[in-house]
Every structure is written in C-alpha cells, then in structure tokens.
Amino acid sequence: MDSSLFRWPSPGPQTAVAVTVTATAVATATLLLLARSALRPRWGRALPSPLKTTIPRLPSDEVERLVYQPDAFPGARDVDTPYGSIRVYEFGPEDGEKVLLVHGISTPCITLALIAHGLVKRGCRVMLFDLFGRGFSDGVGDLPHDERLYTTQILLVLASSPLAWTGNDAFRLIGYSLGGGIAVHFAAAFPHLVSSLVLLAPAGLINAADFGAVSLFIFKSGFVPERILAYLTRIRLQQPIAASRKAKEISPSAAAADIAATEATSDGETQKTDGSSIPFEQHVLMYVRWMALHHTGFIPAFMSSIRWAPLTDQHESWKLLARRKPGSTMVLLAQNDEIIDVKGYEREGLPLVGGKENVVWKVLPGTHDFVMTHSERILKEMDELWN
Numbered sequence: 351m352d353s354s355l356f357r358w359p360s361p362g363p364q365t366a367v368a369v370t371v372t373a374t375a376v377a378t379a380t381l382l383l384l385a386r387s388a389l390r391p392r393w394g395r396a397l398p399s400p401l402k403t404t405i406p407r408l409p410s411d412e413v414e415r416l417v418y419q420p421d422a423f424p425g426a427r428d429v430d431t432p433y434g435s436i437r438v439y440e441f442g443p444e445d446g447e448k449v450l451l452v453h454g455i456s457t458p459c460i461t462l463a464l465i466a467h468g469l470v471k472r473g474c475r476v477m478l479f480d481l482f483g484r485g486f487s488d489g490v491g492d493l494p495h496d497e498r499l500y501t502t503q504i505l506l507v508l509a510s511s512p513l514a515w516t517g518n519d520a521f522r523l524i525g526y527s528l529g530g531g532i533a534v535h536f537a538a539a540f541p542h543l544v545s546s547l548v549l550l551a552p553a554g555l556i557n558a559a560d561f562g563a564v565s566l567f568i569f570k571s572g573f574v575p576e577r578i579l580a581y582l583t584r585i586r587l588q589q590p591i592a593a594s595r596k597a598k599e600i601s602p603s604a605a606a607a608d609i610a611a612t613e614a615t616s617d618g619e620t621q622k623t624d625g626s627s628i629p630f631e632q633h634v635l636m637y638v639r640w641m642a643l644h645h646t647g648f649i650p651a652f653m654s655s656i657r658w659a660p661l662t663d664q665h666e667s668w669k670l671l672a673r674r675k676p677g678s679t680m681v682l683l684a685q686n687d688e689i690i691d692v693k694g695y696e697r698e699g700l701p702l703v704g705g706k707e708n709v710v711w712k713v714l715p716g717t718h719d720f721v722m723t724h725s726e727r728i729l730k731e732m733d734e735l736w737n
Contacts, residue, residue, distance in 0.1 A: 396434035397489030397647030399480075404644040417637040418460045420486060423478065429510040433499075434488025434647075438479040438507055442470040447522065447736075448515060449474045452504070454527030454613045455553075455655050456587070456638060458485025461613065462526060464725035472733070477515070479507045481529075482651055489647015495654035497535040497667075504536055519545035522736070526550040526721050527613055527689075531660035537679075538670035547671070547679045548732060551718055554664035555699050557691055569656045580649050587642045587652070613719060665702060672704035679703065680710040680735050682728060684720040710735055 423439035449469050453459045459478040466476045483489035493499055508515040515521055523544045525533025530552020537544045568574050641648045683692050703709045716724040
C-alpha cells in the first residue's frame, strides 16, 4: 500500500503565513480583551455618598466650610431604597401647594435653592432631592442612568413623605436641565399626578453636535476602557471651568465636561443660601471638584448619564406633552444658553408640545445657570402661571 496516501500534506509558504497571521490576530484580540477587562472598574451596586465615607471623618469646622452641607435645607432625611440611600429635603407649610424640584447633571439640588426658598415664601410645600450619584445620595453602579432609573427615584422620593404626594393633580413638577428631561418622562408616564409642569432650560432636544462627535463616540462606543475614561473625566471636572471652553478642541472628554460646567458657571455673582456674596463660578466649581474627589458614585453617574440619560433625541417623549391640559405646562429658556440652541428648541420643540396655544413658552435673560442668576424672574413667571 502506498504510504503517501496517509500523509498530511506539508503546508506551503502561503499556508504558513496565513496560520501565523491568524494566530497573531487571535493573540492580539485575546490580549486586548484581557486588558479591557483589567481596565474596566468594577462599580458596586450602591456607591456610598460622602455622608458615609468622607463627612464622618471631617472635623466640624471643615464640614461647615463645605459649599453644600448636609443641613443645607430644612427637613432633611435619608431614604433607604434597594438602589441605595437618597438624600431628600421637604419643608414649607404642610397645607401648601406641593412642588417637587429636580436638578441637573453635575450639581446637587442646592442649585435650585433660591427657587425653592422663594416658593416656600409664597406658601408652597417643596421637596428636593439629590439624583443618584450626586450630593448626598448614593450612586448606582450596576444600572444605566436613564429615564427609567430616575423616574423610579422620583417615585421613591414621593413615597418617602409623611404627607400624600399622590392622587389626581397631586403636585407641581419643576425640572432644570437634565432634571427637565427627566420631568418630561415622568409627566408623560404619570400625567394625572402632575398638575403643572415647569421646564427650565430642559435637556431632551439638545443638539448632539454640541457635545462633540468625538466625545459622544468615546463615551458611548466603549472604545476607550472605562477606567481610563473615568480617570480623564475626573481630571476634567476638577480643572478650572473657564479653561474647559477652549479645551474641548483638544480633549475628547472636555465637551461633555462643558455640559456639566455650564450648570455651575456664571460671569456674575449670586447669593449663597447663607447670605454671603461670592463669585458663583468659584462657589459651585469648589463643590464639583470636591464631589469628583469624594463621591464614589459621581463620576460613574456622570458618565452613565452622558450615555443613557434623556439629553438628546427625546422628540417622542416631548410629543406626549401635547396631551396635557392647555396652560398646565411652561418652558423657560435662557437667552444666552451655552448648551441649548434657543431658536432650534423653538423650531423643533414648540410644535411637538402643541404650540403656544397649549404651553407657555418664554425666553428669559441669562445663561444656562439662570436658575441662580435670575431666580426672581423665574419665580415671577411661575406666579403668573399659577395665579
């Protein structure tokens, strides 16, 4: 018998090259996967807030120097939930009209302090809370920070009150920036609860190009390992905000950081809730920098919000606002907003919500932080809406 019939043919030069290339590709892909796994931080389910990590170790005089202190508002409570603890404040006359306020992407509820106190002076019962991963609320590390998570958080906050915040026309809802995008989804899901909806420079229809195409790709594609992106984001949010407006041209994380920065910047001054006057940019930048260093849930929450929160392309949810009772919705934009294209919002958003016959739509002086620099003007508009 011819033994050559049982021989495996010897590989030729082309076959050897193909095998080598394939083996190299497999080895490289394996190495990349291992490196990616090693560079992916293992976020916990609940990421503890500074109330559990940093504040207990600080001397009382250092706590008193914090920009945002645990007793910033009356009626503070920490609500334990399956997602972690939520810091909630509720104060004002118990029989007053109830108003819930939802803040933005990078700063806690103290951003809405002037409006909240102004409403209480008008006899309202107000409730504020820190979104997951901000202020004194724990972070959520294993779920996307999208409208579903934040809608659930609002329901948990409402359920924590000793007073009834449910039923038909139970409360008025105010949402600022990201909080506006969240408020749109909540009001669309539970229209019977919300007697009046006020959107202050709301997210939802922001032009994605304002984030920067490279920035959005890097945040959403997963191309950059999570640990590296988290490090870059933390550094970015600790740098002077004034510098960040130029840095977006050279830093892939800068444009996204600018979205956060505009909530916390102003060229003028404002009043702290304790009455002292300091430059507003310094006032809030101090806290953003402190939170980036001391809140384990802040960077993951910020990054996840850029990816999943209702910041852009929310046209379908805005359409649902057209079903609301005429005159029960108000949209207030800032004339010189650094994020929101006021004309673009009016061109795209106003028809979605039913036009000016259905909603109150106004443009006020100020920039994106007008909730602090022009709070009295905003309160005046609410007075007119609510008679």
